[in-house]
Amino acid sequence: MEQDGIARRIIAAIKQRIHSGANRPGDSLPSTRALAAEWGASRTTVTAAYNQLAAEGYLIIRQGARAIVAAGLEMTSEGAPHTAAQPRNLSAFARRLLALPSPAGAQPARVADFRYGDLSGADFPVLAWRRASNKAILRRGARLRYGDAQGSLALRNALQSYLWRARGINCAPDQIVIVNGSQQGLDLCARLLLDPGDPFVMENPGYPLARHAFAAAGGVAVPVAVDAEGLRTDSLPPARLACVTPSHQFPLGGVLSAARRRSLLAWATATGAYIVEDDYDGEYRHDITPIPPLQTLDAEAVIYVGTFSKTLSPTLRLGYLVAPAGLCRAFSEAKRLTDRHAPMLEQDVLAELLTSGAYERHVRSIRRKNTERREVLLQALADHLGPRVAVAGAETGLHVVAWMNGIAAGREPAIIAAAHAAGIGLYPVSPLYDPSEPRPETAGFILGYAGLDAEALRRGVAVLATILAEHR
Amino acid sequence: MEQDGIARRIIAAIKQRIHSGANRPGDSLPSTRALAAEWGASRTTVTAAYNQLAAEGYLIIRQGARAIVAAGLEMTSEGAPHTAAQPRNLSAFARRLLALPSPAGAQPARVADFRYGDLSGADFPVLAWRRASNKAILRRGARLRYGDAQGSLALRNALQSYLWRARGINCAPDQIVIVNGSQQGLDLCARLLLDPGDPFVMENPGYPLARHAFAAAGGVAVPVAVDAEGLRTDSLPPARLACVTPSHQFPLGGVLSAARRRSLLAWATATGAYIVEDDYDGEYRHDITPIPPLQTLDAEAVIYVGTFSKTLSPTLRLGYLVAPAGLCRAFSEAKRLTDRHAPMLEQDVLAELLTSGAYERHVRSIRRKNTERREVLLQALADHLGPRVAVAGAETGLHVVAWMNGIAAGREPAIIAAAHAAGIGLYPVSPLYDPSEPRPETAGFILGYAGLDAEALRRGVAVLATILAEHR
Numbered sequence: 001m002e003q004d005g006i007a008r009r010i011i012a013a014i015k016q017r018i019h020s021g022a023n024r025p026g027d028s029l030p031s032t033r034a035l036a037a038e039w040g041a042s043r044t045t046v047t048a049a050y051n052q053l054a055a056e057g058y059l060i061i062r063q064g065a066r067a068i069v070a071a072g073l074e075m076t077s078e079g080a081p082h083t084a085a086q087p088r089n090l091s092a093f094a095r096r097l098l099a100l101p102s103p104a105g106a107q108p109a110r111v112a113d114f115r116y117g118d119l120s121g122a123d124f125p126v127l128a129w130r131r132a133s134n135k136a137i138l139r140r141g142a143r144l145r146y147g148d149a150q151g152s153l154a155l156r157n158a159l160q161s162y163l164w165r166a167r168g169i170n171c172a173p174d175q176i177v178i179v180n181g182s183q184q185g186l187d188l189c190a191r192l193l194l195d196p197g198d199p200f201v202m203e204n205p206g207y208p209l210a211r212h213a214f215a216a217a218g219g220v221a222v223p224v225a226v227d228a229e230g231l232r233t234d235s236l237p238p239a240r241l242a243c244v245t246p247s248h249q250f251p252l253g254g255v256l257s258a259a260r261r262r263s264l265l266a267w268a269t270a271t272g273a274y275i276v277e278d279d280y281d282g283e284y285r286h287d288i289t290p291i292p293p294l295q296t297l298d299a300e301a302v303i304y305v306g307t308f309s310k311t312l313s314p315t316l317r318l319g320y321l322v323a324p325a326g327l328c329r330a331f332s333e334a335k336r337l338t339d340r341h342a343p344m345l346e347q348d349v350l351a352e353l354l355t356s357g358a359y360e361r362h363v364r365s366i367r368r369k370n371t372e373r374r375e376v377l378l379q380a381l382a383d384h385l386g387p388r389v390a391v392a393g394a395e396t397g398l399h400v401v402a403w404m405n406g407i408a409a410g411r412e413p414a415i416i417a418a419a420h421a422a423g424i425g426l427y428p429v430s431p432l433y434d435p436s437e438p439r440p441e442t443a444g445f446i447l448g449y450a451g452l453d454a455e456a457l458r459r460g461v462a463v464l465a466t467i468l469a470e471h472r
Numbered sequence: 473m474e475q476d477g478i479a480r481r482i483i484a485a486i487k488q489r490i491h492s493g494a495n496r497p498g499d500s501l502p503s504t505r506a507l508a509a510e511w512g513a514s515r516t517t518v519t520a521a522y523n524q525l526a527a528e529g530y531l532i533i534r535q536g537a538r539a540i541v542a543a544g545l546e547m548t549s550e551g552a553p554h555t556a557a558q559p560r561n562l563s564a565f566a567r568r569l570l571a572l573p574s575p576a577g578a579q580p581a582r583v584a585d586f587r588y589g590d591l592s593g594a595d596f597p598v599l600a601w602r603r604a605s606n607k608a609i610l611r612r613g614a615r616l617r618y619g620d621a622q623g624s625l626a627l628r629n630a631l632q633s634y635l636w637r638a639r640g641i642n643c644a645p646d647q648i649v650i651v652n653g654s655q656q657g658l659d660l661c662a663r664l665l666l667d668p669g670d671p672f673v674m675e676n677p678g679y680p681l682a683r684h685a686f687a688a689a690g691g692v693a694v695p696v697a698v699d700a701e702g703l704r705t706d707s708l709p710p711a712r713l714a715c716v717t718p719s720h721q722f723p724l725g726g727v728l729s730a731a732r733r734r735s736l737l738a739w740a741t742a743t744g745a746y747i748v749e750d751d752y753d754g755e756y757r758h759d760i761t762p763i764p765p766l767q768t769l770d771a772e773a774v775i776y777v778g779t780f781s782k783t784l785s786p787t788l789r790l791g792y793l794v795a796p797a798g799l800c801r802a803f804s805e806a807k808r809l810t811d812r813h814a815p816m817l818e819q820d821v822l823a824e825l826l827t828s829g830a831y832e833r834h835v836r837s838i839r840r841k842n843t844e845r846r847e848v849l850l851q852a853l854a855d856h857l858g859p860r861v862a863v864a865g866a867e868t869g870l871h872v873v874a875w876m877n878g879i880a881a882g883r884e885p886a887i888i889a890a891a892h893a894a895g896i897g898l899y900p901v902s903p904l905y906d907p908s909e910p911r912p913e914t915a916g917f918i919l920g921y922a923g924l925d926a927e928a929l930r931r932g933v934a935v936l937a938t939i940l941a942e943h944r
Contacts, residue, residue, distance in 0.1 A: 056764070057731055070729070070731055088744045094664040097809065117617065118615045118616060119617075121614045122614070124609075130606060140785075141593050143592065145786060145787070183808075217563075255528075255529075259542055260529070274560060291527060292528070313616040315619060330559065334566070343652070343787065345787065345788065
């Protein structure tokens with residue numbers, strides 16, 4: 001950047017002569033005066049170029065003598081770029097990873113995109129975030145230095161009281177690890193708790209990126225069916241861990257019943273397994289109070305994974321773990337080696353929002369908005385499809401599953417293509433089933449509604465009804 | 473939260489009766505009217521409590537009949553909390569991780585903290601960051617959704633031209649992966665490229681968190697000595713990868729010579745090894761232009777790891793990889809499973825700073841400030857210690873190594889303790905050596921200067937000189 005164009009060209013020319021063998025080790029180079037004359041440059045420029053080449057080890061410069069080409073350069077090839085397209089050795093982890101299916105990317109949808117996991121940009125608490133963010137930047141310390149691997153103590157303290165107030169979780173700040181979204185929480189669980197070949201219990205259907213994280217670590221998925229009460233616990237096989245979504249089974253939406261909660265915990269105690277509780281949308285319960293997490297029943301067996309992706313934004317990449325006391329050091333050290341700690345500025349902003357009460361006001365507001373969106377969606381489904389659709393999992397969360405009575409699952413690709421052509425983003429349930437298990441016979445779609453306004457929801461369902469009528 | 477205190481107490485009381493066996497499955501509960509009278513509550517409150525208990529699976533409610541206790545609850549224990557302090561099974565990764573030494577935490581230092589890696593809070597570009605941040609928040613999309621696993625295209629495009637201008641790196645945006653600081657870059661390399669038992673070449677002394685990331689993945693460190701020209705390449709053993717700091721060897725500060733660069737690349741080609749180039753402070757070259765990275769000589773063998781920790785702030789957790797084309801998909805998928813992608817807001821801010829030119833103006837400014845700090849430090853060392861100190865690695869970077877001539881390495885702990893008592897944070901070189909290799913005989917300290925002002929640097933060295941005089 002400080003080097004001007006001519007010095008850069010001189011450096012390139014000399015390197016080229018050395019690489020091509022025109023100048024060999026021990027050869028003297030022209031004096032700076034001579035080269036300056038040759039290039040029409042100042043001696044200062046040439047001297048800078050020689051110094052740079054010396055610093056890179058191409059030349060040796062001695063006071064009062066001409067620069068010479070350094071030894072050791074002759075052992076190189078012509079400097080031609082390697083063109084190997086195939087990677088060299090990859091680890092077993094990489095090979096397992098590359099064998100997994102890549103998730104489909106989002107496609108633009110004119111009328112309504114029912115993609116699950118999106119929130120509306122209009123719901124983001126812009127003013128509160130900006131205010132807290134500007135405050136946090138001004139309040140930065142005299143020294144900018146790496147922080148606590150588990151996350152800032154201010155945020156963990158604020159989160160501790162929030163978790164008690166909102167979810168009934170009673171934990172110490174030392175049990176909390178701030179992670180980059182729940183995906184990192186799942187990945188850390190996979191790394192710390194699974195060895196290649198270890199079985200893990202996975203809800204079927206279930207969340208693919210959880211299954212993939214555990215499978216990439218070498219775990220062997222043991223799919224266990226779910227029904228309207230969540231994971232079926234009547235015949236749990238031995239495993240090293242179980243990954244579950246008790247508050248709102250993903251994707252089918254069942255709430256794990258109290259009997260099954262106890263049965264799952266008894267299994268964990270008997271087998272020494274850990275339970276990873278992915279409470280991905282526990283804030284959204286539309287009719288009644290949120291159900292206390294599994295973690296509140298057994299703080300030694302359950303690793304609770306929470307996220308801000310469903311209340312603030314999935315783009316923030318902020319989540320947290322509540323780990324059993326015996327695992328805290330492992331999670332803390334793993335977080336440090338993985339990426340040191342979560343970004344400080346956003347942790348400070350979040351701590352401010354939590355302690356000021358702004359976060360809970362925002363959650364109440366966005367919960368109300370999503371309850372309204374849900375009403376609109378359910379009403380539209382009833383109006384346009386009536387008994388031709390069976391809706392599951394509407395009690396909690398930000399999506400429902402719509403089973404299309406009388407339409408075979410084999411029609412899903414055609415329906416999705418027609419929907420896309422009509423400006424509707426539509427996502428099937430079937431890919432969420434374990435690939436080794438039978439898939440449902442009826443076509444079913446996950447309808448996420450948190451990113452859509454009432455008008456888009458109504459139009460989207462109307463268009464969908466027309467398309468379905470053609471595929472019946 | 474929406475539930476008032478009395479409903480909460482009713483729920484807890486009924487759960488307690490069920491857990492204790494006072495109410496057994498199939499038992500009828502009191503009518504809502506009776507319970508409301510008993511508790512002095514409204515029937516609405518009792519109904520809400522019963523609904524909540526039903527949703528959690530404790531009760532079964534049928535229209536017009538009394539609620540009954542659900543089946544399946546009798547198989548549980550008394551609900552006593554587990555008190556196992558020891559973790560259950562941990563993975564081999566976790567066991568390796570927990571066997572590594574934890575880094576020492578920062579301790580407050582009254583006069584001067586020479587801790588390496590810290591920046592001065594006063595150097596952070598507050599106005600530019602706030603402006604770009606407020607702009608990015610306002611410009612957020614209509615939908616908040618997961619982004620590209622490799623990072624936002626705007627940032628990768630901006631980074632591509634920056635890397636070409638500033639470091640001579642010629643890469644496609646598809647080869648760039650935005651990571652949460654260089655530590656995540658190193659960890660992804662470890663996961664993708666090393667299997668348990670694989671040897672990796674590590675500079676000795678070298679960066680402990682790199683060694684730890686590779687060792688936790690199961691790699692076996694092969695320490696290779698460094699001298700004033702960086703890694704000694706005369707007898708490199710076979711290995712799966714080598715982790716090097718060619719621009720400024722950490723910690724000793726040598727710049728890898730051109731001959732050794734070529735010899736290292738020839739070794740990688742011959743053995744099929746990858747080279748992880750940790751360019752942690754490549755922006756800081758005090759006398760001459762930055763030296764082009766190894767990556768520019770062999771884009772197929774080298775994974776380049778860059779960071780914003782030394783130019784903006786270590787607390788941001790933003791860095792990047794430039795991966796060989798053949799490894800891009802592996803890095804992209806690994807980043808997705810690890811934590812989806814880097815935070816979007818900060819990526820947007822950084823892209824704005826890079827494209828507006830604000831980032832490069834800032835780099836020029838902070839480089840000038842750190843060149844000044846370096847001058848002050850070197851002058852103070854010369855003034856106060858003269859020939860009693862041998863300074864290494866001052867040409868580049870944000871720290872120097874000071875070897876204390878005539879003071880045995882065994883005195884380091886006493887000197888550090890005395891320094892701490894006098895308000896000086898002091899950090900020895902010796903822990904950066906591979907534990908299996910001999911350590912230096914002379915006491916040596918890493919003096920980071922980027923977090924200190926001129927006054928603190930001068931006072932710090934003066935106090936240090938007094939302490940050293942007492943330990944000679």
